[in-house]
Amino acid sequence: MIITVASGKGGTGKTTVAVNLALSIGSTNLLDCDVEEPNVHTLLLPTNLQTSSVTVPTPSVDQGKCTLCGKCAEFCQFNAIFVGKTKTMIYNEMCHSCGGCKLVCPEDAINEVERPIGRIHQSSIGDTRLVYGELSIGEPIATTLIKRVKDQVKPNAINILDAPPGTACPVIETMRDSDFLVLVTEPTPFGLHDLSMAVDVVKELNIPFGVIINRAGIGDEGVTEYCRKNDIQILMEIPFNRTIAELYSRGIPFIQEMPEWRNRFNDLFVRITELVKNGE
Amino acid sequence: MVNEVAVISGKGGTGKTTICAALGMIADEIVMADCDVDAPDLHILLSPTIKSTTAFVASKMAVIDEDLCTSCGLCEEACRFDAITDSKVDSIACEGCGVCEFVCPEHAIQMTDHQSGNLYESDTRVGRMAHAKLLPGEGNSGRLVTEVRKLATRIATENGLSTVLIDGSPGIGCPVIATVTGIKLGIIVTEPTMSGIHDMQRVLELLKRFRVKAMVIINKFDLNLENTEAIERYCAENDAEVLGRIKFDSIMTQSMVAAQTLPEFAPDHEISQLLQAFWCRVTESLSSHDTEEHHTMH
Numbered sequence: 001m002i003i004t005v006a007s008g009k010g011g012t013g014k015t016t017v018a019v020n021l022a023l024s025i026g027s028t029n030l031l032d033c034d035v036e037e038p039n040v041h042t043l044l045l046p047t048n049l050q051t052s053s054v055t056v057p058t059p060s061v062d063q064g065k066c067t068l069c070g071k072c073a074e075f076c077q078f079n080a081i082f083v084g085k086t087k088t089m090i091y092n093e094m095c096h097s098c099g100g101c102k103l104v105c106p107e108d109a110i111n112e113v114e115r116p117i118g119r120i121h122q123s124s125i126g127d128t129r130l131v132y133g134e135l136s137i138g139e140p141i142a143t144t145l146i147k148r149v150k151d152q153v154k155p156n157a158i159n160i161l162d163a164p165p166g167t168a169c170p171v172i173e174t175m176r177d178s179d180f181l182v183l184v185t186e187p188t189p190f191g192l193h194d195l196s197m198a199v200d201v202v203k204e205l206n207i208p209f210g211v212i213i214n215r216a217g218i219g220d221e222g223v224t225e226y227c228r229k230n231d232i233q234i235l236m237e238i239p240f241n242r243t244i245a246e247l248y249s250r251g252i253p254f255i256q257e258m259p260e261w262r263n264r265f266n267d268l269f270v271r272i273t274e275l276v277k278n279g280e
Numbered sequence: 281m282v283n284e285v286a287v288i289s290g291k292g293g294t295g296k297t298t299i300c301a302a303l304g305m306i307a308d309e310i311v312m313a314d315c316d317v318d319a320p321d322l323h324i325l326l327s328p329t330i331k332s333t334t335a336f337v338a339s340k341m342a343v344i345d346e347d348l349c350t351s352c353g354l355c356e357e358a359c360r361f362d363a364i365t366d367s368k369v370d371s372i373a374c375e376g377c378g379v380c381e382f383v384c385p386e387h388a389i390q391m392t393d394h395q396s397g398n399l400y401e402s403d404t405r406v407g408r409m410a411h412a413k414l415l416p417g418e419g420n421s422g423r424l425v426t427e428v429r430k431l432a433t434r435i436a437t438e439n440g441l442s443t444v445l446i447d448g449s450p451g452i453g454c455p456v457i458a459t460v461t462g463i464k465l466g467i468i469v470t471e472p473t474m475s476g477i478h479d480m481q482r483v484l485e486l487l488k489r490f491r492v493k494a495m496v497i498i499n500k501f502d503l504n505l506e507n508t509e510a511i512e513r514y515c516a517e518n519d520a521e522v523l524g525r526i527k528f529d530s531i532m533t534q535s536m537v538a539a540q541t542l543p544e545f546a547p548d549h550e551i552s553q554l555l556q557a558f559w560c561r562v563t564e565s566l567s568s569h570d571t572e573e574h575h576t577m578h
Contacts, residue, residue, distance in 0.1 A: 008319050009287075009292065009293060009318075009321070010291065010292010010293045010318055010450035011291060011292040011293010011294060011450070012292075013295055015475065022561075032449075035310050036450075036453045036456075036474075037290050037291055037292075037449035037450065037451055037452065037478070037479040037482060039291070039474075041476065042473075042474035042475045042478050043475075044472070050344075059494050061347065068398070075378065076380070077339070077375075077376050077377050077378055078377075096375055096377060096379030097360060098375065098378075098379050099358070099360055099363075099379060100377050100378060100379045100382065103358075103379060103383070104382065111314050124537070127505045128564060130565075135452065135453060136505075137452060137482060137485045137486050137489060138457070138486065138489050138490075139453070140422060140453050140454035140458075141453070141454060141455050142451075142453045142454075146361055148543075164451065165292040165319035165431060165451070166291075166319050166449065166450075166451075167317065167318055167319060167414070167416055168318040168414055168418060168419060168421050169417075169418070169419035169421075172372055172417050172454070186293075188533055188536055188537060189324050189534060189536055189537060189539060190321045190324060191296065193319075193321060193324055194319045194321065197319060197416065200416045201417050203540075204372075204417055205372075209489050210307070218530065219535050219536070220537045245503055245528075246503055246504065248473055248474075248475075248477075248505035249471075249472055249473040249474070249507060250502045250504065251474035251475075270304035277394040278516075
């Protein structure tokens with residue numbers, strides 16, 4: 001089973017929910033798919049990391065064979081190739097690795113070479129297996145790395161995915177193939193606006209979902225009213241509590257200091273399992 | 281010459297938009313630009329009146345003509361994005377590269393223009409504003425960010441305004457790179473949490489990579505004083521000026537709920553005063569920057 005924790009707005013508590021849920025259930029496979037700014041490891045402090053490099057195929061031009069005909073640059077939809085007067089140049093960061101330039105080159109002057117764009121780290125913390133991706137700084141395209149992190153999904157295990165914020169391509173890439181989505185929001189106008197955008201995306205993907213309201217009590221009733229009007233389940237409310245915020249700031253999952261929450265997260269998991277079953 | 285200043289954070293939810301809107305209210309001669317095209321929120325505080333909308337069409341999408349398609353599967357094999365299954369195109373997965381069109385022996389595939397968002401030019405209480413909205417699930421956020429910046433700079437130039445104040449998106453990927461490339465100053469809003477520090481370090485390195493001057497605001501500093509001091513030390517070691525600390529205060533959320541910027545909602549509040557001082561320092565730094573450039577030019 002794959003449960004993905006997402007949100008439109010950043011900083012609503014995705015990582016808090018993903019980590020505390022995983023630790024409460026026990027023996028889970030926890031995948032941090034926010035490869036631009038992964039944060040799960042700041043709460044779990046893994047040691048003995050197994051690290052591997054992730055590469056993407058990138059064109060490399062054999063300038064000897066190249067006749068500067070310009071067909072590659074004309075084909076490239078991503079402005080990643082510039083054909084000058086003496087040389088054909090590739091802008092690696094713009095390249096989407098579609099392989100088109102190699103296909104259209106009439107001189108067979110383009111080859112693809114593997115170029116590293118980030119890393120994947122794996123570790124075990126107690127009975128939790130953690131996998132997280134880390135996009136290299138200056139690399140714009142996160143989706144390939146997210147796919148590689150998701151290759152570590154274990155079909156027979158409970159997989160919990162921590163998604164990046166927003167509703168654009170990295171989020172979609174993370175959400176795909178999930179059995180259930182937990183959308184974490186906060187009860188504020190920003191939280192509501194970004195939640196409603198996330199709901200639009202989730203409906204398009206047709207995945208069952210529910211909402212967790214974090215920092216309940218800090219703002220207004222907008223999110224609750226929205227969920228009621230749209231028949232969206234509110235799975236859990238985590239009240240605003242300075243202790244939770246301070247524990248987070250120190251990198252401590254709050255169930256460790258507030259054990260009563262362990263049961264609530266376990267109940268949440270039971271409820272999600274039922275919702276997934278009913279959905280089938 | 282228009283100065284572009286972007287408020288970014290790495291980590292989401294540190295207070296970028298609230299602080300950006302407040303600075304916009306304080307600043308004179310400004311154009312606002314919401315470059316968080318994926319999840320824009322600035323309009324909630326600034327209630328813009330939209331004056332013009334432009335469809336953002338920057339990518340293509342494959343369309344298969346069922347009558348011509350023989351289901352040979354060559355396109356499916358050639359697509360690197362797993363966007364074609366059983367001769368059907370997955371519009372979300374398709375990146376518009378055109379490889380399928382190229383390999384199709386029946387000429388059954390056509391690349392068609394694809395709208396991935398809208399670009400808006402608006403009026404607000406603080407001044408003119410450029411903003412945009414990516415359609416749900418779309419890519420190409422980097423290019424749309426570039427369009428927002430171009431529009432904002434054009435408005436500033438036409439109206440003789442000196443500064444564009446940009447609200448950025450979280451992360452360090454494509455939209456953030458498009459936001460910070462070639463700007464004058466990046467203001468990083470961080471918080472004293474382990475993840476806040478981690479994410480600030482990465483976005484600071486990104487600014488360094490693109491040779492953009494960095495300033496830092498530590499929001500909710502009193503959540504963890506030890507971490508606040510660690511951030512200040514890190515900034516000192518890495519050439520980033522700390523503009524100051526903002527304490528955790530529910531007034532920030534209250535002003536958001538009231539759909540107002542902080543200086544409107546609570547003009548005499550200490551955080552409003554503090555932000556006023558931050559902006560003074562920013563403009564001072566921008567003008568000294570200008571002079572430096574002036575000197576090098578001669």
